[in-house]
Amino acid sequence: MEKISSLAKRRGFVYQSSEIYGGQNGAWDYGPLGVELKNRIAGAWWKEMTRLHDNIVGLDASILMHPRTWEASGHVENFTDPLVDCKKCKSRFRADQIPQENLTAKKCPDCGGELTDTRKFNLMFKTHIGPAEDSASIIYLRPETAQGIYVNYKNIIQSNRMKIPFGIAQIGKAFRNEISTKNFIFRTCEFEQMEMQYFVKPGTDEEWFSEWRKQRWAYYEKLGIKMDHLRWHQHGPDELAHYAKDAYDIEYLFPMGWRELEGVHNRTDYDLGRHTQFSGKDLQYIDQDNNNERYIPYIIETSAGLTRNLLMIFCDAYDEEQVAEKGNEDDWRTVLRFHPDLAPITVAILPLMKKDGLAELAQDIRAELKEDYAADYDQSGAIGRRYRRQDEAGTPFCVTIDYQSKEDGTVTLRFRDSMEQVRVPRAELSARIRSEIKAYKRIK
Ligand code: ATP
Numbered sequence: 001m002e003k004i005s006s007l008a009k010r011r012g013f014v015y016q017s018s019e020i021y022g023g024q025n026g027a028w029d030y031g032p033l034g035v036e037l038k039n040r041i042a043g044a045w046w047k048e049m050t051r052l053h054d055n056i057v058g059l060d061a062s063i064l065m066h067p068r069t070w071e072a073s074g075h076v077e078n079f080t081d082p083l084v085d086c087k088k089c090k091s092r093f094r095a096d097q098i099p100q101e102n103l104t105a106k107k108c109p110d111c112g113g114e115l116t117d118t119r120k121f122n123l124m125f126k127t128h129i130g131p132a133e134d135s136a137s138i139i140y141l142r143p144e145t146a147q148g149i150y151v152n153y154k155n156i157i158q159s160n161r162m163k164i165p166f167g168i169a170q171i172g173k174a175f176r177n178e179i180s181t182k183n184f185i186f187r188t189c190e191f192e193q194m195e196m197q198y199f200v201k202p203g204t205d206e207e208w209f210s211e212w213r214k215q216r217w218a219y220y221e222k223l224g225i226k227m228d229h230l231r232w233h234q235h236g237p238d239e240l241a242h243y244a245k246d247a248y249d250i251e252y253l254f255p256m257g258w259r260e261l262e263g264v265h266n267r268t269d270y271d272l273g274r275h276t277q278f279s280g281k282d283l284q285y286i287d288q289d290n291n292n293e294r295y296i297p298y299i300i301e302t303s304a305g306l307t308r309n310l311l312m313i314f315c316d317a318y319d320e321e322q323v324a325e326k327g328n329e330d331d332w333r334t335v336l337r338f339h340p341d342l343a344p345i346t347v348a349i350l351p352l353m354k355k356d357g358l359a360e361l362a363q364d365i366r367a368e369l370k371e372d373y374a375a376d377y378d379q380s381g382a383i384g385r386r387y388r389r390q391d392e393a394g395t396p397f398c399v400t401i402d403y404q405s406k407e408d409g410t411v412t413l414r415f416r417d418s419m420e421q422v423r424v425p426r427a428e429l430s431a432r433i434r435s436e437i438k439a440y441k442r443i444k
Helices: 001-011 030-050 068-072 100-105 148-150 153-160 206-224 269-279 308-317 358-369 383-393 404-406 424-438
Strands: 013-015 026-029 056-058 078-084 092-094 119-122 126-128 138-140 168-173 190-200 230-234 246-254 257-268 286-288 292-294 297-304 318-322 332-336 347-352 375-377 397-401 410-415 421-427
Touching: 001 013, 001 308, 001 318, 026 030, 026 424, 030 056, 030 168, 030 190, 030 206, 030 308, 068 269, 148 168, 148 190, 148 269, 148 297, 190 206, 190 308, 206 230, 206 246, 206 257, 230 257, 230 421, 246 308, 257 269, 257 308, 297 308, 308 318, 318 397, 332 383, 347 358, 358 375, 358 397, 358 404, 358 424, 383 397, 397 424, 404 410, 421 424
Parallel strands: 056 168, 347 375, 347 397
Antiparallel strands: 013 026, 078 092, 078 119, 126 138, 168 190, 190 297, 230 246, 246 257, 257 297, 286 292, 318 332, 397 410, 410 421
16 A cells, blocks of 8 residues: 555555655545546546446536535434544554454554544534524534435436435445544545435345446456456445445455445435324325326435545555566556556557657647646656556556657557557557457456
8 A cells, every 4th residue: 555655646646645744644645646547537437337328317416515404314323433542652553453352351453552442423523604603503514415405306316307216326425433544545534435326116135236236346347347356345234324225345455455436325215204204294206107106215325535546546546566678577567557447647658759750749649638638748757767657557558659650650559568669650549448448358
């Protein structure tokens, strides 16, 4: 993880928030390459969920919601972690994340000092809206995006004439006052989620639950993730959330071990039932194709962290490879093997020399390609060094312009993963890159 976070910082993917003030725990900033990668991951998920499904539509709900929302959802009462403090070294732990013997003996796992009793700690960030800081003005930063979907479900049925089964997808920020925020961007206080809520007829929920498990698994396969680094974990009775009938996590083998990446949950009619109760509004679905039958839909949720997906994709893509080019056995490269659809830079244009009109020709080619692709330009340093820089940024294609390019209009297309090079007529370059992206299969 150390290598990954330092590469992420060095190449402008992720910086610590407010670093010049010593950093802010649990918050991170996404630099030029990081924001591109994050947008592309969000774009791939959005396409998968909305464009590829005729019956799933999008939503962008506000972060601040009526405080009753969080009473109805159960977050005010139940969204807590068990917390213990060390009286001596002042370290703070989640009681469920330290060894049971320490808890029983009330002994700090770090310094051996005495631990406090376990107390419940609500993870929601609480603030005030308006000028008065009294209990009537309390408002929360949303701890999940899902509730914004539930409170809008009737609006969407009416405005878009949706019929069950249908889904609503949303990407957005969520906030949790996490007790421990180790492991780089894995668990943070401010993060982004990609959630899809699928509304189904009660009785069909188990079928849809297994369908969505299949689809979410296939999605990661399509992105070229190492499938032996993914596994399912079913929640046991003591892990199931208060609203869930069944829940599976997709776990990824991160450098610190297997950890949750995404959850698929059968939330039953809990959420809409509770919002009916707390708002006094009738949230039943009226099935006009079925004698106006009325029911509260069941909800199947797929809930993934966008920032956690970014960490997973970064870890999954990271590779160090001995390249023994030019007979030098000690030559190593660091390469990020991103799927070309996700890579922050798709193609880099590199003139072999700055002089003799090669730079101008390269700029001209770049201007043409940037209409279709995220295209970078680099003319400084030896060509081998420039390839390494692009490998480290995860750029799948490099185009090199040399003297022959001036003569016969061909350029060299170099592939990141195989390091193979082919000559391509300039006029065919854009189409060739397009077909390479479409046919992309991860080879290492
Ligand atoms: P945990 O038990 O690890 O705290 P959770 O089970 O409460 O997580 P969910 O509420 O199911 O997590 O959230 C759905 C997804 O949102 C998670 O699978 C994860 O990808 C992401 N996520 C949740 N909490 C965080 C966080 N603090 N930082 C980054 N991503 C998060």
